[in-house]
Amino acid sequence: MQLVLDGITKSYTKGKKRKNALEDFSLTMTEGVYGLLGPNGAGKSTLINIITGIISRDSGSIAFDDNGNSDFVSHLGFMPQGMDFYRNFTAKDYIKYIMALKKFSTDNDNEYALDILTRVNLRNDADKKIGAFSGGMKQRLGIAQAIVGNPKILIFDEPTAGLDAKERIRFRNVISSLASDKIVILATHIVTDIAYVAKTVVLMNEGKTIKTGTQEQLCSDISGKVWECRVKPDEVMDYMSRMRVSNAVSDGNKYTLRIVSDASPVENAVSVAPNLEDVCIYYFGDM
Amino acid sequence: MRLFKYELKKNILRISVLLLLLALVLVNAYKQYETAKFLGESGIATGVQYKSDLGRPMYEAFKGELSTEKLEEIKSYHEKMGELIHSGDFKPTNESDDRFYSGFAMGDFNESSRTIDRMMYAYTYPNLMIELKERANENIAFYEGRSDYEVRKNRLVAELYIGRKINVYGNYGAFKLYFDYEFSTLVIIVMLIYAFATSFTNEKATGTDRIIRSCHRGKSVYLTKHAVMLLYIFISVVLFTLLDVVRFCSFYDGTFINQPLYAIEEYKYTPFNITILGAIILSTFVKLIALSFVGELVFVISSFTKNAGLAIALSFASAGAVILISERIPSVFSPLSLVNAESWLKDPQFINILGQPVLSFFVQLIFAVVITIALAIICYLKTAYKKKEKRI
Numbered sequence: 001m002q003l004v005l006d007g008i009t010k011s012y013t014k015g016k017k018r019k020n021a022l023e024d025f026s027l028t029m030t031e032g033v034y035g036l037l038g039p040n041g042a043g044k045s046t047l048i049n050i051i052t053g054i055i056s057r058d059s060g061s062i063a064f065d066d067n068g069n070s071d072f073v074s075h076l077g078f079m080p081q082g083m084d085f086y087r088n089f090t091a092k093d094y095i096k097y098i099m100a101l102k103k104f105s106t107d108n109d110n111e112y113a114l115d116i117l118t119r120v121n122l123r124n125d126a127d128k129k130i131g132a133f134s135g136g137m138k139q140r141l142g143i144a145q146a147i148v149g150n151p152k153i154l155i156f157d158e159p160t161a162g163l164d165a166k167e168r169i170r171f172r173n174v175i176s177s178l179a180s181d182k183i184v185i186l187a188t189h190i191v192t193d194i195a196y197v198a199k200t201v202v203l204m205n206e207g208k209t210i211k212t213g214t215q216e217q218l219c220s221d222i223s224g225k226v227w228e229c230r231v232k233p234d235e236v237m238d239y240m241s242r243m244r245v246s247n248a249v250s251d252g253n254k255y256t257l258r259i260v261s262d263a264s265p266v267e268n269a270v271s272v273a274p275n276l277e278d279v280c281i282y283y284f285g286d287m
Numbered sequence: 288m289r290l291f292k293y294e295l296k297k298n299i300l301r302i303s304v305l306l307l308l309l310a311l312v313l314v315n316a317y318k319q320y321e322t323a324k325f326l327g328e329s330g331i332a333t334g335v336q337y338k339s340d341l342g343r344p345m346y347e348a349f350k351g352e353l354s355t356e357k358l359e360e361i362k363s364y365h366e367k368m369g370e371l372i373h374s375g376d377f378k379p380t381n382e383s384d385d386r387f388y389s390g391f392a393m394g395d396f397n398e399s400s401r402t403i404d405r406m407m408y409a410y411t412y413p414n415l416m417i418e419l420k421e422r423a424n425e426n427i428a429f430y431e432g433r434s435d436y437e438v439r440k441n442r443l444v445a446e447l448y449i450g451r452k453i454n455v456y457g458n459y460g461a462f463k464l465y466f467d468y469e470f471s472t473l474v475i476i477v478m479l480i481y482a483f484a485t486s487f488t489n490e491k492a493t494g495t496d497r498i499i500r501s502c503h504r505g506k507s508v509y510l511t512k513h514a515v516m517l518l519y520i521f522i523s524v525v526l527f528t529l530l531d532v533v534r535f536c537s538f539y540d541g542t543f544i545n546q547p548l549y550a551i552e553e554y555k556y557t558p559f560n561i562t563i564l565g566a567i568i569l570s571t572f573v574k575l576i577a578l579s580f581v582g583e584l585v586f587v588i589s590s591f592t593k594n595a596g597l598a599i600a601l602s603f604a605s606a607g608a609v610i611l612i613s614e615r616i617p618s619v620f621s622p623l624s625l626v627n628a629e630s631w632l633k634d635p636q637f638i639n640i641l642g643q644p645v646l647s648f649f650v651q652l653i654f655a656v657v658i659t660i661a662l663a664i665i666c667y668l669k670t671a672y673k674k675k676e677k678r679i
Contacts, residue, residue: 052501078501080494088301093293100289101502145498 001066001152003029003051003183008060010046010207020207021046025060027202027212033179035194036187037276038204039284044187045081046207048157051185052078066152074102077146081157081187084138087131091122091141094130095148104149120144120174136167143174154184160193172197195276203283210283219274226278227259229269239265246281290504290511297489298515304482311474312530318470319531323538342398345388346458349402350540353456358406365399368392402456408552409453415555416448440637440644447558447635457543459551461535462563466554466570468535471527472626475578476606478523480585483516484602487589487670496670505671513663516582520575528571548632558635558646570628576655577625581606583662590669619647622655 008025011018022043027034036044049055051062053073064072085094095113099105106112117123120140125133133141139159146154156175160168175184176197186194194201201218203210211218226246231239236255239245243265247258258272259265260281274282298304349357371392387395423445430437490496490508499508532541543550548557548566559566585602592598613621619638624630631651637644 049497052497053503054497054500073501073503076501078498080497082494084493086297086489086493086495089296093296096289097293098498100293101499101504101508103502103504105289 001031001183002064003072003153004061004063004065005029005047005051006061006063008047008050008062009058010050010055011058022050022057023207025209027209029183029185029200031179031181031183032199033175033184033186033194033197035198035201036185036204037189037191037194037201037280038210039189041206042189042204043207044189044204045157047204048078048155048185048187051153052076052155064153072153074149075152077148077151077154079142079146079154079156079159082161083142085130085133085141087129089130090127091117091130091133091144092126094141095144098145098148102149116144116148117141119147119177121170135162136164136170139163139167139171140174143171147178152182154178154182155187156185157187158189159186160188160190168193191277191280201276201279203279205284211279215276218279219276222260222274222279222282224271225260225262225282226272226274227261227265227269228256228272229259229266230254230256231266244281244285246278290507291514294508294511294515298482298486298512299519301482304478307481308478311477315471315474315527315530316534319468319534320538322468322470323464323535342389342394342401345395345398345402346540348388349406350457350542351455353406353409353454357456358403358410361399361402361406365396365403368396368399372396405552406456408555409456409550412549412555413452416451419448419556420445436639436642436644439642443637443644444635447560451547451549451560453547453550455543455546455550457546457550458540459543459546459563460539461532461541462544462567463551463553464535464539465531465567466551466628466632468531469627471531472574472578475520475523475527476581479516479520479578479582480599480602480606482519483582483585484589484599485595486512486516486586487666488592488595488598491593492595506667509667509671512586516586517579520578520582524571524574524578528567528574532567554633556634557632558648559632566628566632570632573625573628573631573652576652576659577622580622580655580659580662581609583659583666584609586666587662587669590666619651619654621651622658625651625655 005025005027008022009020010022011020013019025043025047036042036047038044046055050057062072064070064075066072066075069075089097092110092113095116096109099109099113114123114126117126120143122137122140122144125137130138130141142159143156146156160171163171172193175186178184179197186198188194195215199214200212201215202212203218211221213221231254233250233255236248236257239257239259240248244260245257246260249256258278259269260274260278264271349361389395389398423441426441427438427445430441487496490499499505535541536544544564544567545562548554548559548561548563551563557566559569561569584605588601588605589598592601609621609623613624618624618630618636631648636647638647638650640650
C-alpha cells in the first residue's frame with residue numbers, strides 16, 4: 001500500500017499578495033506513522049486539507065495504491081484540528097452518525113459502534129451524552145470516529161492540543177496500535193507527539209518541506225551541532241537571546257544549557273547527541 | 288435515511304427545541320382565545336359568538352339553506368320585536384323569558400337585526416356581482432382604444448365574478464379569524480430560527496464540516512438538512528393550521544367550511560373561486576413557500592458564521608428586517624408577506640406584465656420561489672460545492 005503525493009502546490013491570495021501555503025510538496029508514504037512537524041502556518045493543515053479533499057490543490061497529484069485499489073477517499077479516516085461534538089449526542093450515536101456519513105454499515109451497527117469505542121477505552125461511556133465528556137474523552141472519541149470503517153489512511157491534525165500528559169500518552173499508544181497496517185499522518189507542532197511514534201518525520205516551514213527522514217537520520221544530520229555548557233544564572237538570559245537554547249536546567253548554583261549551534265558556543269561546551277527537539281530548534285528556531 | 292435521522296436529532300430533537308415548541312404552543316392557545324374573545328366582544332367578527340353568546344339559539348334556528356321564507360321570517364320577527372319594544376309591552380328583567388330566542392326582547396331585536404344584515408349579504412350577493420360586472424363592462428367601453436391593458440384587466444374582472452352566489456346562511460367568524468390570525472406563523476418562524484440557525488454553524492464550530500467534506504458527503508448533508516428543514520416547516524404549518532382552524536371553529540361554527548370563500552363578507556371580492564376549505568389548503572401551501580424562504584435565509588446566515596449565538600441573533604435580526612422591509616416595499620417583492628393570507632385572498636390586485644394583467648399574488652409567489660432557490664444556491668456554494676481541482 002502506498003500514498004504518493006507529487007508536487008502538491010497551493011497558494012492563496014491575500015489582498016493583492018499571493019502567498020504559497022504549500023509549495024511543491026512530494027512524499028511517498030507506506031504503512032506507518034508520518035509526522036508532519038512545523039510551526040503554525042507551516043502548511044501542515046493545508047496539506048491535510050488537500051489530501052482529505054476539503055480544499056483543492058493548484059497543482060500536483062495524489063495517487064493511492066492498495067493492491068490495485070486506487071480509491072483512497074473511501075479509505076480515509078480524519079480527525080480535524082480543534083474537533084468538537086454535538087453535546088446532545090451520545091458517544092454511540094456519534095459513531096453511528098459517522099458510519100452514516102461514511103456510508104458504512106454492518107449487520108449490527110450498535111455492536112460495531114461499541115467495538116470502536118472499546119478500542120479507545122470509551123465503551124463504558126458509550127451511552128453518555130458527549131456534553132458531559134472531558135477533553136481527553138472527546139479526543140479519544142475523535143480518534144474513534146476516524147477509525148470507523150477501518151480506513152487505510154488515518155489523518156490527525158493537531159490531535160493532542162489541550163490534552164494533559166496522561167491523555168497524550170494514551171493517544172500515542174492508540175496511534176501506535178493502529179499503525180501496523182495503515183498510513184497514519186500526524187500533523188502537530190508538539191515534538192513529543194511524534195518523537196515516540198513516527199517512523200518518518202517531515203519538517204515543514206512556510207509551505208515548504210525543509211527535511212524528510214527518520215528521526216535517526218534527522219538527528220544525525222545535525223550531529224556535532226548540539227552542545228551543553230554550564231553557565232552562571234545571570235548569564236542565562238544573555239545566552240537565550242543570542243543562541244538557540246533548547247533546554248536549560250538549574251542545579252542550584254549553575255545552569256546547564258543545551259544549545260543548538262553550528263560551532264561550539266563557548267570554550268567549555270561539550271558536544272552531545274541531538275534529539276528531535278534539537279532538530280526542530282535547529283531548523284525552525286523557536287516554534 | 289440514516290443521515291436524515293441524525294440531522295433530525297441535531298436540529299429538532301433537542302430538549303431546548305422541544306421545550307420551546309411546547310411553550311409556544313401553549314402561548315399560541317392563549318393567544319387564539321384572546322383573539323377570538325377580543326374580536327367577539329368588539330363586534331368585529333362576522334356573525335354571532337357561537338358558543339357563549341345569547342344569539343346562539345337564533346343562529347341555530349336560522350342557519351343553513353338560505354331561502355326567501357327564512358329571510359321574511361326573520362324580518363317579520365325583527366319587526367315584531369321592534370313593535371314590542373316600542374309598545375313597552377315587555378318586562379325588562381334579569382330573568383330569561385322563554386318566549387324569546389335569547390331570553391330577552393331587546394337581545395332578540397339586536398340579534399335579528401344582525402342576522403338580517405348577514406342574510407341580506409348572502410341573498411343580495413349575486414346582485415353585487417352583477418353590478419361589478421356592469422362596472423367592469425363600462426370600464427371596458429371607456430378604455431377601448433385608450434389602454435389595452437385596462438381593457439384586458441376589466442375583462443378578467445368581469446369574467447372572475449360570473450355565476451357567483453351564496454346558498455347558505457352561516458357563521459364564518461372562525462374562518463375570518465383564521466385568515467387574519469398571524470401569531471402561529473410567528474411561532475413557526477421563531478422555532479425555525481431557533482432550531483436551524485445553528486445547523487451549519489455547529490458543523491463548522493465542531494469541525495464536523497471537515498469530516499463531511501473528507502467523506503465527500505457535503506451534497507448529501509446539504510440535501511438532508513434541507514429535507515429536515517422542509518419537513519419541519521411542513522409539519523409545523525399543517526399542525527398549526529389544524530390547531531388554529533379547530534380552535535377557532537370551537538369558538539364559532541365550522542359547519543360551513545365547504546361554502547365558497549366569498550361567503551365571508553370581508554372576502555366578497557376575492558379573486559379565488561374556491562371554497563373556504565380550498566382557501567385554507569391554498570394558504571397553507573403558500574405559507575410553506577413563504578416559510579421556506581425564511582428557512583433558506585436562516586441557512587445562508589448559518590453557513591456564514593461559526594458562532595451559534597451570532598447565527599441565532601443575526602437570523603432573528605434578519606427576519607425582523609425582512610418583516611419591516613415587507614411593510615415598506617411592494618408586496619410582490621416581499622415573500623414573507625405571503626404568510627398573511629388575508630393580504631392576497633381578499634382583493635384582486637393585478638400587475639401589468641408585458642401588457643397582460645396578472646394577479647399580483649402569482650407574481651409574488653414566483654418571486655418568492657425564485658429568491659428561495661437563489662438563497663439555496665448561495666447556501667450550497669458555501670457549504671457543499673467543491674471546486675474542480677486543477678491537476679498536472
